[in-house]
Amino acid sequence: MTEDRDQLDRRSFMRGALGAAVGVGAAALASRAADAQEDRYPSAPSSEERPSARRPSLYRLEADVRDCEVTGEIPSDLNGAFYRVGPDPQYPLRPGNIPFDGEGHVSMFRIKNGRVDYKSRFVRTERYVAQDKARRILFPMYRNPYLDDPSVKGLSRSTANTHIINHRNLLLALKEDSPPAALDLLTLETIAPVYTFDDQLPSKTFTAHPKVDSETGNIVAFGYEATGHGSDDVAIFEFTPGGKLVWSTMIKVPYVGMLHDFAVTQRHIVFYVIPMTIDEEQMRRGGIHWSWDKTKPTYFGVLRRFGDGKDIQWFEGPTRSATHVMGAFDDGNRIYVDVEMSMSNPFPFMPMKGGDPWDPVAGQSRITRLSANLSGRTPRGYQIETMYQDYIGALPRQDDRYNTVPYRYGFLGCPEPNPQGRPGACYVRFDHQTRKVTLYNAGPDTSLAECCFAPRGPDAPEGSGYLMGVATRNDEGGRADLVILDAEHLDEGPVAVVHLPMRAVGQVHGWWVPEEKLPAAV
Numbered sequence: 001m002t003e004d005r006d007q008l009d010r011r012s013f014m015r016g017a018l019g020a021a022v023g024v025g026a027a028a029l030a031s032r033a034a035d036a037q038e039d040r041y042p043s044a045p046s047s048e049e050r051p052s053a054r055r056p057s058l059y060r061l062e063a064d065v066r067d068c069e070v071t072g073e074i075p076s077d078l079n080g081a082f083y084r085v086g087p088d089p090q091y092p093l094r095p096g097n098i099p100f101d102g103e104g105h106v107s108m109f110r111i112k113n114g115r116v117d118y119k120s121r122f123v124r125t126e127r128y129v130a131q132d133k134a135r136r137i138l139f140p141m142y143r144n145p146y147l148d149d150p151s152v153k154g155l156s157r158s159t160a161n162t163h164i165i166n167h168r169n170l171l172l173a174l175k176e177d178s179p180p181a182a183l184d185l186l187t188l189e190t191i192a193p194v195y196t197f198d199d200q201l202p203s204k205t206f207t208a209h210p211k212v213d214s215e216t217g218n219i220v221a222f223g224y225e226a227t228g229h230g231s232d233d234v235a236i237f238e239f240t241p242g243g244k245l246v247w248s249t250m251i252k253v254p255y256v257g258m259l260h261d262f263a264v265t266q267r268h269i270v271f272y273v274i275p276m277t278i279d280e281e282q283m284r285r286g287g288i289h290w291s292w293d294k295t296k297p298t299y300f301g302v303l304r305r306f307g308d309g310k311d312i313q314w315f316e317g318p319t320r321s322a323t324h325v326m327g328a329f330d331d332g333n334r335i336y337v338d339v340e341m342s343m344s345n346p347f348p349f350m351p352m353k354g355g356d357p358w359d360p361v362a363g364q365s366r367i368t369r370l371s372a373n374l375s376g377r378t379p380r381g382y383q384i385e386t387m388y389q390d391y392i393g394a395l396p397r398q399d400d401r402y403n404t405v406p407y408r409y410g411f412l413g414c415p416e417p418n419p420q421g422r423p424g425a426c427y428v429r430f431d432h433q434t435r436k437v438t439l440y441n442a443g444p445d446t447s448l449a450e451c452c453f454a455p456r457g458p459d460a461p462e463g464s465g466y467l468m469g470v471a472t473r474n475d476e477g478g479r480a481d482l483v484i485l486d487a488e489h490l491d492e493g494p495v496a497v498v499h500l501p502m503r504a505v506g507q508v509h510g511w512w513v514p515e516e517k518l519p520a521a522v
C-alpha cells in the first residue's frame, strides 16, 4: 500500500509540477506525462480500481462538428481558420517514453460569417501508416532510432505533432527531427507525408518554429542535426511565399542540444543553445534522445542573414533553459530576443544527466529579454533581464505579422490564483513599452492551451484583433471550448465561446490563417 501511495503521490506531483513549470498551455501534455510516468510503475492501481479514473491517455477520435454551438457572437471581422496540432499516440506509450512522442493530430476551427465548424484528423505520416498497417508500435522511443523495428528502415520518423503553418496553399505539420508533412488546408487530408519543397530542402530536418518575414512573407527556417542523427550541423534557409529557395547556409553549434526555436530580425539570425543535450549512452540503454546536462553553459549565437554563416558570434552565458521566442528585434548594434526562460530543465519528464532530481521551482519559466552587443570585437557574455517577475508560464506568442521586426505586445498562458483558492488558468497580454499587463482569468477547473492571435484584418495595427485558445473544462470530463477574446481588452472576458460537445485533441502549438490566405471556400 505504501508503494501504491507513493506512486499516486508521484502522479499528483507530476500533474501539478508540469502545469507550473511549462504553463497551462501544456495541460493536455501534463496529463499524458503523468500517464507515461504511470506506465513506468506497473504496481500502480489500475484505472478500474480508482473511482476518479484518469482520462484515457489516447484520444484517437477524428471528429467533424458542423455549426458548433456558440455563446456570445463571433466577430464579423474574424474569418479564417484556427489550426492546432499535438501528440496523440496510436498505442499507449512504452514505459520510459515521454508525452512528446505521439502521432500528430491536427484540428481546425473553421470560422466564417459567424459560424464555426470543427474538424480533426491524424497526420498520415510514414510512421503513422506503417504502425497502422502493423497494428502495433514500430517506433517505441522518442527520437531513438536504435530501437526502431527493422521493418521501418528508411521511413521518415516524423510524428508531425509540434506546430503547423500555412505555405503555398498547404498546411505544413512540423516535427523538428524530420521534414514537414503537407496537408490540405480545408480537408486536413495528408497530401505529402514528407514535404521537401520540391527537393530544395537543404537539410534532413526542419524546425517546428519557422518565422514569416514581416516584409517579404518569406519563410525563414532551420534544421538542426541537419546532416544526420547527432550531427552538429545546423542548416539555415529561406523560401519565398511561392516556394523558391533564396538563401541557405550551414553552421556548427558548440554542442548538440535541443534547438527548438530561433529568432529572426531583418538583418540577423539568433540561436540559443541550451544544455538539453543529445545523450547517445542513454539512447543505447533504451532511453530518449535528450538529457539535461547542468554542467554545460548556454550559447547565444548571432549571424547575418543572407551571409555565408562564417560571421557567427557565440556569446557564452550561464546554464539556463529557454525553448520559445516571443519576439526579437535589432536596435543599432544591439540585438534583443525575448524568450521564456527557466534556471533549469523545465520538463519533468526529461531526464537529468547524473540522476539529480528534477526541480519544479528551477523549472519555472518567465519572460526574459536576452541581449547582446554586436559591435565588440570579441564576443563576451550576453545580458539577461527578467521582464515580468510575477508571471510564470510558457509558450509565448506575438502578433505573428511582427515575427522579424520590432514589436510591442506579447501574449502568454499562465496560472493565476483565484478567489476560490484553486489554480486558475489565464491569458495575459504584455505591453513591452509600458510593461503593463492585462489578464483574462478563465477561473477554476479550467486549463488553457497555448493562445494564438488573429488580427482584425491585414492592415490592423499591431495587437488589434482577437486572442483565442482552447479551454479544457476539467469539471466536465475535459470537454473543450474555444475561447475568443478581444486582444486589446482581455480583462473584459470572451466575446464568444465556441462549445465542443467533447474533449478536444491535445495541442502543442496553434496557427491562425486568415480568410484571404485560404483556398476558395467550400
Ligand SMILES: [Fe+2]
Residues within 6 Å of the ligand: 162, 208, 209, 260, 324, 509
Ligand atoms: Fe514549440
